[in-house]
Amino acid sequence: MSQQRNGQAAGAPDGAGFPDLPEATVARLPEYLRALHHLAETGFDTVSSEGLAAAAGVNSAKLRKDLSHLGSYGTRGVGYDVALLIAQIEHVLGLTQRRTVALVGVGNLGHALAGYGGFGTRGFRIAALFDADPGRVGEQINGLPVHDIRRLPEVVAAEAISIAVIATPAEAAQQVADQLVAAGVTSILNFAPCVLSVPDGVDVRKVDLAVELQILSFHEHRKSALTTLPSHPANGRVKIRPALNGEALAT
Amino acid sequence: MSQQRNGQAAGAPDGAGFPDLPEATVARLPEYLRALHHLAETGFDTVSSEGLAAAAGVNSAKLRKDLSHLGSYGTRGVGYDVALLIAQIEHVLGLTQRRTVALVGVGNLGHALAGYGGFGTRGFRIAALFDADPGRVGEQINGLPVHDIRRLPEVVAAEAISIAVIATPAEAAQQVADQLVAAGVTSILNFAPCVLSVPDGVDVRKVDLAVELQILSFHEHRKSALTTLPSHPANGRVKIRPALNGEALAT
DNA sequence: AGGCGTTTGTGAACGTACGCACAAACTCAC
DNA sequence: GTGAGTTTGTGCGTACGTTCACAAACGCCT
Ligand SMILES: NC(=O)c1ccc[n+]([C@@H]2O[C@H](COP(=O)([O-])OP(=O)(O)OC[C@H]3O[C@@H](n4cnc5c(N)ncnc54)[C@H](O)[C@@H]3O)[C@@H](O)[C@H]2O)c1
Ligand SMILES: NC(=O)c1ccc[n+]([C@@H]2O[C@H](COP(=O)([O-])OP(=O)(O)OC[C@H]3O[C@@H](n4cnc5c(N)ncnc54)[C@H](O)[C@@H]3O)[C@@H](O)[C@H]2O)c1
Numbered sequence: 204m205s206q207q208r209n210g211q212a213a214g215a216p217d218g219a220g221f222p223d224l225p226e227a228t229v230a231r232l233p234e235y236l237r238a239l240h241h242l243a244e245t246g247f248d249t250v251s252s253e254g255l256a257a258a259a260g261v262n263s264a265k266l267r268k269d270l271s272h273l274g275s276y277g278t279r280g281v282g283y284d285v286a287l288l289i290a291q292i293e294h295v296l297g298l299t300q301r302r303t304v305a306l307v308g309v310g311n312l313g314h315a316l317a318g319y320g321g322f323g324t325r326g327f328r329i330a331a332l333f334d335a336d337p338g339r340v341g342e343q344i345n346g347l348p349v350h351d352i353r354r355l356p357e358v359v360a361a362e363a364i365s366i367a368v369i370a371t372p373a374e375a376a377q378q379v380a381d382q383l384v385a386a387g388v389t390s391i392l393n394f395a396p397c398v399l400s401v402p403d404g405v406d407v408r409k410v411d412l413a414v415e416l417q418i419l420s421f422h423e424h425r426k427s428a429l430t431t432l433p434s435h436p437a438n439g440r441v442k443i444r445p446a447l448n449g450e451a452l453a454t
Numbered sequence: 455m456s457q458q459r460n461g462q463a464a465g466a467p468d469g470a471g472f473p474d475l476p477e478a479t480v481a482r483l484p485e486y487l488r489a490l491h492h493l494a495e496t497g498f499d500t501v502s503s504e505g506l507a508a509a510a511g512v513n514s515a516k517l518r519k520d521l522s523h524l525g526s527y528g529t530r531g532v533g534y535d536v537a538l539l540i541a542q543i544e545h546v547l548g549l550t551q552r553r554t555v556a557l558v559g560v561g562n563l564g565h566a567l568a569g570y571g572g573f574g575t576r577g578f579r580i581a582a583l584f585d586a587d588p589g590r591v592g593e594q595i596n597g598l599p600v601h602d603i604r605r606l607p608e609v610v611a612a613e614a615i616s617i618a619v620i621a622t623p624a625e626a627a628q629q630v631a632d633q634l635v636a637a638g639v640t641s642i643l644n645f646a647p648c649v650l651s652v653p654d655g656v657d658v659r660k661v662d663l664a665v666e667l668q669i670l671s672f673h674e675h676r677k678s679a680l681t682t683l684p685s686h687p688a689n690g691r692v693k694i695r696p697a698l699n700g701e702a703l704a705t
Numbered sequence: 706a707g708g709c710g711t712t713t714g715t716g717a718a719c720g721t722a723c724g725c726a727c728a729a730a731c732t733c734a735c
Numbered sequence: 736g737t738g739a740g741t742t743t744g745t746g747c748g749t750a751c752g753t754t755c756a757c758a759a760a761c762g763c764c765t
Contacts, residue, residue, distance in 0.1 A: 533741095
C-alpha cells in the first residue's frame with residue numbers, strides 16, 4: 204500500500220522476478236519493532252504472537268505470517284524472544300548501523316523535524332540540514348548548522364548520506380529531488396504535496412497531511428450520511444449522489 | 455494499504471455489507487484532487503485520463519477505474535472536465551463544506567502544524583488548539599488561542615469539530631484519544647508513535663515519520679546488498695541471513 | 706517418560722487490487 | 736453524413752494480501 208512508486212521499483216530488480224519480502228510485510232515490520240522495544244522496556248523477555256499483535260494493532264495470524272517470511276525463530280508453546288526478534292527485524296530493515304539522513308528545507312516543518320529527538324532511538328541520525336534561503340544558512344538548530352543547498356554533493360559524500368527528507372515548498376521539491384539524486388541520494392521522504400519524478404533505483408515515499416485528513420473526511424461524510432438517514436436507505440446500499448452540473452463549481 | 459483500523463471499521467457499518475468505494479480508491483482520490491487543482495490553476499479545462507494519471511503519479515487504467523467507481527462523467531474522445539471532476543471528488547470526500555479540525559499538543563510539531571497555511575486550500579480549518587501545559591495555554595499561534603485540554607468538550611461542541619490531530623508525546627496519546635472520543639470526535643490523525651485503541655465507529659489514521667524512514671532503510675539495505683554482490687547471488691534470489699544468536703543483542 | 710496445554714508456522718480459501726486490452730462512444734474535419 | 740482518430744469505461748486474467756484453521760513442536764508437570 205502504500206505510496207508513490209515509480210516504474211519497477213527496487214525489490215524486483217531484474218527480469219527473473221523474486222518476491223522476497225511482501226511489501227505489505229515490510230510496511231508493518233517497523234510497527235512490530237516499535238512494539239517490541241516497548242515490551243523490552245516494560246520487562247518482557249518473551250512475547251506470544253497474540254500479545255505482540257495486540258501491541259502492534261494487528262491480527263495475530265498476520266503477524267505470524269509476516270514473521271515467518273523472515274525465517275524467524277519463535278518457540279512453539281512459548282512465543283518469541285523479544286531481544287532476538289528485535290535484532291532480527293533491525294537486521295532485515297538494515298538498521299544494524301545507524302543511517303544518516305539529510306533534511307532539505309528548514310522552514311516551519313523542517314525546524315520541527317530537525318529538533319525532533321525521536322530519530323536516534325529508531326535508527327537514524329540527522330546528519331545535515333540544507334536550505335536555499337541565505338538568511339537561514341549558517342543558523343544552528345540542535346547543534347547542527349544549516350548548509351547552503353549548493354554544498355549538497357560535498358556534504359552527502361562526506362557523511363555517506365543515502366536518505367533525504369524534503370520539507371520545502373512544492374514548487375521547489377522537484378528541483379531539490381533532482382539535486383539530491385545527482386548527489387547520490389537513493390531514498391527520499393517527501394513532505395511537499397506534489398509528485399516527484401525520479402530515475403529507477405530511487406525510492407520515494409510521500410507524506411501528505413492533507414491527504415490523511417481528506418481520507419478521514421470521507422469516512423466522516425459516510426458516517427453522517429448513515430446516521431442522518433437511519434432507515435430504508437434506497438436498497439441497503441449507499442448511493443453516491445452525483446453533483447449536479449455546476450454545483451459548487453468555481454467557474 | 456494503509457494504517458491502523460480497528461475491528462469492523464466504518465465503511466461496512468452493519469451486517470448487510472456494502473462495498474461502495476474500495477478503500478484503495480478512497481486513498482487515491484485526494485491525490486487526484488490535488489493534481490486537478492493544479493491543472494485548473496494552470497489553465498486546463500479538460501484533461502485526459504493519461505494526463506491526469508501522470509500528474510497524480512499513477513497508472514491511467516487505475517485512474518479510470520477509480521473514477522468509474524464514483525459514476526464519473528468523462529467524455530470519450532475528449533477526457534474529463536476539470537472543474538466538474540473537482541466538484542465530484544470534493545463531494546464524495548465530504549469537502550463541500552470546510553471541515554473544522556482540532557489540534558492537541560502544541561509542542562515542536564504542533565507549532566509547525568498550527569502555523570501551516572496549506573490546510574485552507576485543501577478543505578480544512580484548524581478551529582482550535584489544545585495543550586495540557588499551563589505555560590502554553592493562552593499563547594496565540596497564527597491568531598488562534600491555545601486552550602486548556604480540559605475545555606475540550608465545550609470547544610468541540612461549539613465549533614462542531616469531528617476531526618482531531620494528536621501531536622502529544624506517545625505516553626499521553628491514549629489518554630488524549632479517550633478525551634477526544636468522549637467529547638464527540640469520531641476521526642483522529644495520530645502523530646504519536648503508539649497504537650491507539652478506540653471504540654468502533656471512530657477512525658484512526660497514523661503518521662509515523664520513523665516508520666517511513668525505516669521502510670526506506672529496508673530498500674536501501676536491499677539495494678546495497680545487490681550492488682555489493684553483483685553476480686551469481688546464490689540462486690537468483692536474495693536470501694535473508696538470519697542474525698546469529700546474540701548478535702547485536704542488548705542483553 | 707509420557708501426556709497435556711500452549712503456541713508457532715503454514716496450507717488453503719477467500720477477497721481485494723492491479724493492469725491489459727478492447728469495444729463503445731464521442732469529436733472533428735471534410 | 737461519414738470516416739478517421741481519440742479516449743473512456745470495463746471485462747478478465749493475474750498477483751497480492753488476509754484470514755481461518757490445524758498439525759507439528761515445544762515446555763512443563765507428574
Ligand atoms: N508546516 C506544516 O505543518 C506542513 C504540514 C504538511 C505539509 N507541509 C509541507 O511541507 C513543506 C514545507 O512546509 P513549511 O511550512 O515548512 O514551509 P516553509 O515555507 O516554512 O519552509 C520551506 C523552507 O524551504 C526552503 N527552500 C525553498 N526552496 C528551496 C530550495 N530550492 N532548496 C532548499 N530549500 C528551499 C525555504 O527557504 C524555507 O526555509 C511544504 O511543501 C508544505 O506544503 C508542511
Ligand atoms: N517533532 C517532530 O518532528 C516529530 C516527528 C515525528 C513524530 N513526532 C511525534 O509527535 C509528537 C509530538 O512531538 P513534539 O516534538 O511536538 O513533542 P513536544 O514535547 O515538543 O510537544 C508535545 C506537546 O504536547 C503537550 N502535551 C503533553 N501531554 C498532553 C496532554 N495530556 N494533553 C494535551 N497536551 C499534552 C505538551 O505540553 C507539549 O506541548 C510526539 O509523539 C512525537 O513522537 C514528532
